[in-house]
Amino acid sequence: MNKVFKALSDPTRRRVLQLLRERPMSAGELADHFAVSKPTMSAHFAVLQEAGLIESEKSGRTVIYRLVMSVLEEALLGFAQTFGWGVEPGSATRVNRTKAARRPVKGEA
Amino acid sequence: MVINSIIARAAAALPLIGIVLALANWNARPDAAWAWAAAIVMFVVMLIARHRTQLAFRRSATDAQWVRSVASVAGAVVVGALMMIIPLALTLAHAYGLVDDPDSGRRATMIIFGAYLAATGNALPRMLPPMSSMACDGARVQAFQRLAGWTWALCGLGFATAWLLLPIDGAEVVSSALTVAAMVVTIVQLLRLRKPRQRAPGLN
Numbered sequence: 001m002n003k004v005f006k007a008l009s010d011p012t013r014r015r016v017l018q019l020l021r022e023r024p025m026s027a028g029e030l031a032d033h034f035a036v037s038k039p040t041m042s043a044h045f046a047v048l049q050e051a052g053l054i055e056s057e058k059s060g061r062t063v064i065y066r067l068v069m070s071v072l073e074e075a076l077l078g079f080a081q082t083f084g085w086g087v088e089p090g091s092a093t094r095v096n097r098t099k100a101a102r103r104p105v106k107g108e109a
Numbered sequence: 110m111v112i113n114s115i116i117a118r119a120a121a122a123l124p125l126i127g128i129v130l131a132l133a134n135w136n137a138r139p140d141a142a143w144a145w146a147a148a149i150v151m152f153v154v155m156l157i158a159r160h161r162t163q164l165a166f167r168r169s170a171t172d173a174q175w176v177r178s179v180a181s182v183a184g185a186v187v188v189g190a191l192m193m194i195i196p197l198a199l200t201l202a203h204a205y206g207l208v209d210d211p212d213s214g215r216r217a218t219m220i221i222f223g224a225y226l227a228a229t230g231n232a233l234p235r236m237l238p239p240m241s242s243m244a245c246d247g248a249r250v251q252a253f254q255r256l257a258g259w260t261w262a263l264c265g266l267g268f269a270t271a272w273l274l275l276p277i278d279g280a281e282v283v284s285s286a287l288t289v290a291a292m293v294v295t296i297v298q299l300l301r302l303r304k305p306r307q308r309a310p311g312l313n
Contacts, residue, residue, distance in 0.1 A: 021255075023248030057239060066247060067255075071231040071262040074255070 004073055007051035008080040012036065013044050017067065017077055020054060024066035113180050120159050120183040123190035124152040130197040137204035148193055155186045192221045216272050219284065223269025230261025253298050264291035 007013055016030055031041045045065060048054045053073060056063045069077065128149055135145040162182040166175050196214035203211055210216075234254045264287045271283040 023246075024251065055237075064247075066237065067251060068235045068237060070235050071233075071258045074234070074259075 003047075003051040004053065004076065007047050007053055008077055010044065010047075011084075013048055014077060014080055016044060016048060016065075017053060017069070018081075020065060020067040024064050026062045026064055028062070030065065113183075116180065116183045116187055120155075120186040120190075123187060123194060124155040124159075127152040127155075127190050127194045127197065130194060130201060134197055134201050134204065137201060148197065151193065152190065155190060158182060159186050188221075188225055192218055192225070195221060212277050216277070216280075219272035219280065220269045223265050223267075223272060223284070225265070226268055227262050227265025230258050230263070230265055233258035233261060249302055253302050256298055257295050260291045260294045264288060 008017075012034060015033070019025060019030060019033060027041070027045065030045075031038050034041060045054070045056075049056065053067070053069050054065050055068045056065050058064075131145045131148040131152065134148075135142060138145075159182060162179050166179045195217045199208055199214040199217055202208040203213065234251075234257075237251065237254060267287045268284045271280045271287070274280075275283060
């Protein structure tokens with residue numbers, strides 16, 4: 001549950017979850033909605049996957065992400081959105097940014 | 110892993126506890142012998158189902174799908190056994206004058222059933238099939254499972270709350286209405302899934 005709270009504490013990750021509520025999307029499509037680097041997006045996807053809120057499936061050379069949230073987790077997302085849990089967008093720590101920069105961009109051909 | 114181990118032990122112990130409780134009830138109220146006999150038969154079926162799954166698992170223990178199947182059978186046995194054990198215990202307590210309300214057993218069964226519906230609804234949006242195996246587009250399947258999940262989770266919570274707080278007559282009406290409404294919503298959404306497949310943009 002700690003991982004879920006950590007994942008929901010970031011507004012960018014919450015926005016990713018909101019986008020995935022509409023339909024499954026590729027990594028590139030999701031990244032287009034944000035003004036952050038692709039490695040940073042990869043780091044966000046990794047946190048969400050680790051929390052079990054999204055899952056990925058390879059389709060050709062593209063990775064498609066989709067939502068796998070339980071009703072309780074979705075209710076928590078609603079609370080997090082309403083009460084604005086966690087840090088402001090774009091205030092990722094230097095450690096997170098460094099970790100993200102080391103990772104390859106997942107799902108990008 | 111620890112939870113799986115607890116569930117496996119509970120799945121072995123609870124049906125046995127249930128058989129003992131059914132026999133004690135039989136002794137206290139021999140007029141309802143058929144009911145206690147039926148309960149014993151159901152507990153025996155649970156024990157056999159669990160035993161057969163364990164045997165099959167030992168033959169293919171490395172298969173991850175088998176591990177999940179064994180865990181789900183054990184979980185079902187635990188839920189089923191609890192749904193019967195708690196009312197049996199309350200009926201026995203009533204027979205010995207420890208509980209005043211003669212409907213406490215039925216109430217407990219319904220509350221557990223409501224909680225089970227809510228838990229199943231909660232997990233429903235996570236049970237997505239692989240996208241490649243879907244007969245219609247992923248967005249619609251996801252939307253259906255999310256709606257069905259919310260519907261059954263709320264129905265289960267309402268069901269359990271009704272049996273917890275309302276008089277028996279009121280609880281029967283409210284819980285039946287909630288269940289029928291949830292079934293209608295699910296069936297209507299399921300029928301809408303039968304429309305021809307439309308590919309979501311960006312999906313191969």
